[in-house]
Amino acid sequence: MSRLIVVSNRVSAPRDPAAGSAGGLAMALSAALRKYEGLWFGWSGETVESFTGELKMEDRAGVTVATVDLEPQDVDEYYNGYANKTLWPLFHHRVDLSAYERSFGEGYERTNRRFAEVLQPLIRPDDVIWVHDYHMIPLARDLRRLGVKNRIGFFLHTPWPARQLLVTLPHHRRLVESMFHFDLLGFHTQEWLELFQRYVEVEARGSVLPDGRIHAFGRSVQGGVFPIGIDVEGFLAARNSALGVKTYDRMAASAAFRSMIVGVDRLDYSKGLEQRLLGYEQFLHDNPEARGKVFLLQVTPISRDEVDVYQDIRVRLETLAGRINGAFADMDWQPIRYLNRTYRRDQLAGIYRAARVGLVTPLRDGMNLVAKEYVAAQDPEDPGVLILSRFAGAAEQMGEALLVNPFSREELSEAINKALTMPLKERIRKWKALMQVVRDTDVAIWRDDFVHALTEAPRKGG
The missing domain is CATH 3.40.50.2000 (Glycogen Phosphorylase B;)
Structure with a gap:
């Protein structure tokens, strides 16, 4: 198989695979990256006064890690704001705690564009890209705009909210539409997948095709259930x-x-x-x-x-x-x-x-x-x-x-x-x-099932 690129908000590849504190997910993804000679990309956790897009590359126990620093404003609006004050409570059915501020949404969009611009030069034509979680929902759209035609998959580690709650999010259609630039969308349970499908059917006038693909916004994306487990x-x-x-x-x-x-x-x-x-x-x-x-x-x-x-x-x-x-x-x-x-x-x-x-x-x-x-x-x-x-x-x-x-x-x-x-x-x-x-449902089974499904998915082609 070609290289696997894992993308997440924070890079959790352990520096020492023998460390007892390393989580099963980090260990499983690190093993896949060593197997497929891939890399793990994300935010460094550090801030700089002015964003430069400079990459920090290091080897962590055989895993190539690429991280980038963000500006304090990015962290406040993208991470503390939209990710943790808007999407997290909404996705957990706590609309009463969701903060809908325009600056949060703008920071979320801006930071995902920055991630895409930094990541794009690292991508080879046959790489397979696996994006993780709600922090980076628009990333595939931003990569497509930069000409990336690779297979890109997305896995949501949280629940997907009921349609009646999701529509309380300003620009909810734009967020969901951006997900149709992925080739594969993965959810933990059949319930979360069906809630996503229901939103598409009602709010986007889309449809679920017999082969499991979901069609809306002039595009189709494969949906699947991939219950995660432990090592x-x-x-x-x-x-x-x-x-x-x-x-x-x-x-x-x-x-x-x-x-x-x-x-x-x-x-x-x-x-x-x-x-x-x-x-x-x-x-x-x-x-x-x-x-x-x-x-x-x-x-x-x-x-x-x-x-x-x-x-x-x-x-x-x-x-x-x-x-x-x-x-x-x-x-x-x-x-x-x-x-x-x-x-x-x-x-x-x-x-x-x-x-x-x-x-x-x-x-x-x-x-x-x-x-x-x-x-x-x-x-x-x-x-x-x-x-x-x-x-x-x-x-x-x-x-x-x-x-x-x-x-x-x-x-x-x-x-x-x-x-x-x-x-x-x-x-x-x-x-x-x-x-x-x-x-x-061992985490290695989850990982291999998702990667296999993603490699079988047809490329979007932009």
């Missing part, structure tokens, strides 16, 4: 590593014969963290006999702290966790351990394995790989139970989890009680079915 063997190795085992032993000792419930989520309003704590509070209220015998470990690394809404949710969560602890704690027991810090993958594997219950309850999520990591970390002879929001993309595949409505504190309470009292035979049966799903 299963890599995660099992992390679980069984010295640090993974040490972390498990430490957490098991720390539990002091209590049942641990674990939640691991980036600090974000889409993760349903407030609703989760309220559901756990309801469980403590409904089951007084469980007090002192169970605790919730909530690991919540801080992200996007420069955005006001993230500062607000951090304060609310800290207040809520403090209130629940104040109401229920005893001299030798605290019902919630709330941590704002990041752990390595091998440490997380040990934490997951020690947890009797995995609580994965986002209000809206593209896939949520924590659900799959929790399952992979379990002891096959004594596995824990996964409680999963029906609004996570993973719910489409992981029906053997206890599926819940995260907006209902009573439903969360009942699910926690059911998980903690579930007989071993049923826990093992559910775990085996879920583990098969995890293996069948």
Whole structure:
């Protein structure tokens, strides 16, 4: 095959493939780039006073990385603005939090043009280009305008919003029309693909063709479902590593014969963290006999702290966790351990394995790989139970989890009680079915399926 060019907002190719903290997605894409002798292009994370388009090239463990600095205005409008204050909340059905400012949209368009102008000279005629996520939706259009005729694919790592919500976005048609310059559009679930198709049919008077192509705006694009997964063997190795085992032993000792419930989520309003704590509070209220015998470990690394809404949710969560602890704690027991810090993958594997219950309850999520990591970390002879929001993309595949409505504190309470009292035979049966799903959707399978579909797609030709 010709070279593969991966494009994303931030380049996450690890400098050390053996690093326990490297994510499965970064490892899988890095492996593909080494195999196909490709390169990974994106923003460096750094700013310069005036944009020059100067490329920084480096080798990261056999992966060629090309990055470019942006101006502070680009970061404010394109990244902090349109990507994180407009598209992110909208794509997660939080229209009430979406900020529609003209400067954000202008910065988004300008920065994508800049990315295209810097990337275009690096592209060879037979390269295959894979663009990732909502930050770079217009990139294929901008590359086509520069004469690029290569196959270009796009994968959305978030949900796609319902049509009735997407139309609240100014210039929504222009955004969707730009997607028809790609050759392949990938979504996590059939639901997200169908929502995209429905928008095209109603708002663009387009159609879905029998072969799966979607036609509108005088163009056709192939749509597909590519459920992402984890690096299963890599995660099992992390679980069984010295640090993974040490972390498990430490957490098991720390539990002091209590049942641990674990939640691991980036600090974000889409993760349903407030609703989760309220559901756990309801469980403590409904089951007084469980007090002192169970605790919730909530690991919540801080992200996007420069955005006001993230500062607000951090304060609310800290207040809520403090209130629940104040109401229920005893001299030798605290019902919630709330941590704002990041752990390595091998440490997380040990934490997951020690947890009797995995609580994965986002209000809206593209896939949520924590659900799959929790399952992979379990002891096959004594596995824990996964409680999963029906609004996570993973719910489409992981029906053997206890599926819940995260907006209902009573439903969360009942699910926690059911998980903690579930007989071993049923826990093992559910775990085996879920583990098969995890293996069948390994991140390498996802990667290879998408790349194969993209290489089979006909070139747009401009």
